[in-house]
Amino acid sequence: MHSLVVAALVAATVTPANAVPAVDREITFQSDGVTAYGTLHVPAHRRGDRLAAALLLPGSGPTDRNGNQASIHPDTLALLADALGQDGIITFRFDKYGSGPSHTLPPAGTDYSVFIRQADAAYATLREQPETNPFAMLVVGHSEGGMNAMLVDTSVWPRPAGLALLAPQDGRILDMIAMQVGAQLDAALPPDQAAAQKDLIAAWISDYRAGRPVSTAGMLPSIASLFQVLQAQGDFLRTDDAIYPPDVAREVPAGTRILVTCGTADANVPCDTTPPLLRALRGEHLATLDGIDHFLHPAGSPVDDQPLAPAALAALRQWTRPWTSH
Numbered sequence: 001m002h003s004l005v006v007a008a009l010v011a012a013t014v015t016p017a018n019a020v021p022a023v024d025r026e027i028t029f030q031s032d033g034v035t036a037y038g039t040l041h042v043p044a045h046r047r048g049d050r051l052a053a054a055l056l057l058p059g060s061g062p063t064d065r066n067g068n069q070a071s072i073h074p075d076t077l078a079l080l081a082d083a084l085g086q087d088g089i090i091t092f093r094f095d096k097y098g099s100g101p102s103h104t105l106p107p108a109g110t111d112y113s114v115f116i117r118q119a120d121a122a123y124a125t126l127r128e129q130p131e132t133n134p135f136a137m138l139v140v141g142h143s144e145g146g147m148n149a150m151l152v153d154t155s156v157w158p159r160p161a162g163l164a165l166l167a168p169q170d171g172r173i174l175d176m177i178a179m180q181v182g183a184q185l186d187a188a189l190p191p192d193q194a195a196a197q198k199d200l201i202a203a204w205i206s207d208y209r210a211g212r213p214v215s216t217a218g219m220l221p222s223i224a225s226l227f228q229v230l231q232a233q234g235d236f237l238r239t240d241d242a243i244y245p246p247d248v249a250r251e252v253p254a255g256t257r258i259l260v261t262c263g264t265a266d267a268n269v270p271c272d273t274t275p276p277l278l279r280a281l282r283g284e285h286l287a288t289l290d291g292i293d294h295f296l297h298p299a300g301s302p303v304d305d306q307p308l309a310p311a312a313l314a315a316l317r318q319w320t321r322p323w324t325s326h
Contacts, residue, residue, distance in 0.1 A: 019044060019045070020042075020044065020045055020046070022041070022042065022043050022085065023041075024039055024040065025042070026038075026039060026040075027094075029094075029122060030121065031114075031117050031118040032107050032118070033107070034097075034106065035104065036095065036104070036122065037094060037101075037102060037104075038092055038093055038122060040090065040091070040126070040129060041081050041085050041091045043087075043088050045088065049131070050131065050132060050134075050136075051088060051133055052089045052090065052136035052161075052320075052323035052324075053091070053092070053126050053131075053133065053136065054084055054089055054092075054137075054138040054139065054140050055092050055093075055119070055122055055137075055138070056081060056091055056092065056140050056141075056142075057119055057142070057145030057148050058077055058096060058142060058143075058144075058145050059076075059143030059144045060144040060169075062103075063099055064095045064096070065077060065078075065093040065094050065099075066093070067080075072303050073303075073305070074295045074304060075304075075305075076142050076296065076308075077093045077142070078093070079307065079308045080142075083308065083313055083317075084140070087317065087323075087324040088324055089320060089323060090131060092126040092129075094118075096115065106118075109235075110236070111238075111239035112236055112239040116151045116155065119148055119152050120156055123139070123156045134158060137156075137159075137160050137161060138160055138162045138163070138320075139152055139153065139160045139163050140163075140164040140166065140316075141163075141166065142296075143169055143268065143294065145168075146165035146167065146168020146170075146245075146260075147168055147170075147243065147245045149164075150163065150165070150249055150251070153252055153253075154251045159253060161257060161323075162257035162258065162319065162323070163252065163259070164258075164316060164319055165261070165277075166259075166261050166296065166312070166316075167263060167266055167296065168245065168269065169269065170269060170273050170276065170277040171244070171245065171273055171276075172243065173243070174205045174208070174209075175205075176268075177226075177230075179273070180267070181201060181223060181226070182194075182198045183267060196218075200218050201219070201227070204216065204227055208231070208241075209241070214227070214231060216228055246276040247280070249277055252281060254282065257319065258281055258285040259316070259319035260277065260281070260286050261286075261292075261296075261312065262289065263289040263293055264288065264290050264291060264292065265291050265293045265298075268294040269294065271288060274286065287315035287318075289315065290311065292309050292311060296309055
C-alpha cells in the first residue's frame with residue numbers, strides 16, 4: 001500500500017499539472033484550389049509552450065503521408081514522425097497528389113511546381129498551428145523530398161531554421177533515371193549490350209533536352225516503355241528535369257542547420273553522386289550511413305514493415321539537438 005502511495009506521489013511530481021498529452025490531428029488545407037489531407041502530430045508538452053515543427057516531404061511518385069505507395073509500404077514518414085515526436089518536435093505530413101484515400105489529382109496541365117506549391121501550403125498550415133514556434137520551422141525530406149525541401153526553403157517565410165535531406169535527389173531527374181537504369185543493365189546484360197542500351201538512353205536524353213524529336217528505337221521493350229511514359233508527361237517532366245539540386249542548394253541561407261545523409265548501400269542515390277550538392281551547401285553537413293539503403297534500412301532488409309536504421313535515427317537526433325525538448 002505504501003509503495004502505491006509513493007508511486008502516485010512520484011507520478012504527480014514528474015507529470016506537471018499543465019501537461020498536454022500527445023495528439024494526432026487530421027488537417028486539410030488548400031493548394032491551387034484543391035483540398036489536401038494530412039496528419040499533424042503534436043507531442044506531449046507543457047500548456048502554452050511553442051514547439052519546433054517539421055514538415056515531412058516524401059519521395060517521388062504518388063507517395064502518401066506515411067511514405068507509402070500502392071506497391072510498397074515502408075512507412076518512412078510515419079516512422080520519422082514518431083522519432084521526431086519522441087524528441088518533442090511537431091510534425092506535419094500530407095498526401096501528395098495522386099496518393100492517400102482521396103487520390104486527388106493536381107489541376108490539369110500543371111508542371112512540377114504544383115508539388116512545391118502544395119508543400120508550401122502545407123508549410124504555412126504547420127506554421128499557423130497554435131503549438132508551433134514559427135521561428136523553429138524545419139523541413140525533412142526523403143529522396144525527391146530532399147530536393148523539394150530546398151525548393152520550399154526558397155519560397156516560404158519565415159524560412160526554415162533547419163533542413164534534413166535524407167538520401168536526397170542530388171541530380172537532374174533524367175540523369176538519375178539513366179544512372180539507375182544503367183546499373184540494372186550492367187547487372188543483367190553482357191557489357192557490350194549494356195553499353196549499347198546506355199548509349200540509346202543518353203541519346204534520348206540529349207535529344208529531349210535539346211527539343212529534338214526523340215526515339216526509343218533499339219531500346220529493350222521495358223526501357224522503351226519507360227521512356228515513352230516519361231515523354232508523355234510533357235511539361236511536368238520538362239520542368240522537373242530542369243531542376244539541378246546543387247543550383248537550388250546555393251540559395252539556402254548560411255546559418256541554416258542542414259543534415260545530408262547518404263547510405264553506402266543506396267542504389268538510388270549513391271554516395272559518390274553527393275559531392276556537388278555538398279559543395280553547394282557550403283559546410284560539413286554529411287552523415288554517411290554505412291550499409292544503409294535508400295529507405296534508411298540496413299542493406300538486404302525488406303522494404304516493408306521495417307524500423308529505421310539506428311544510424312539514420314542517430315544522425316537525425318544529432319541534427320535536431322537545438323530544438324529538442326529533452
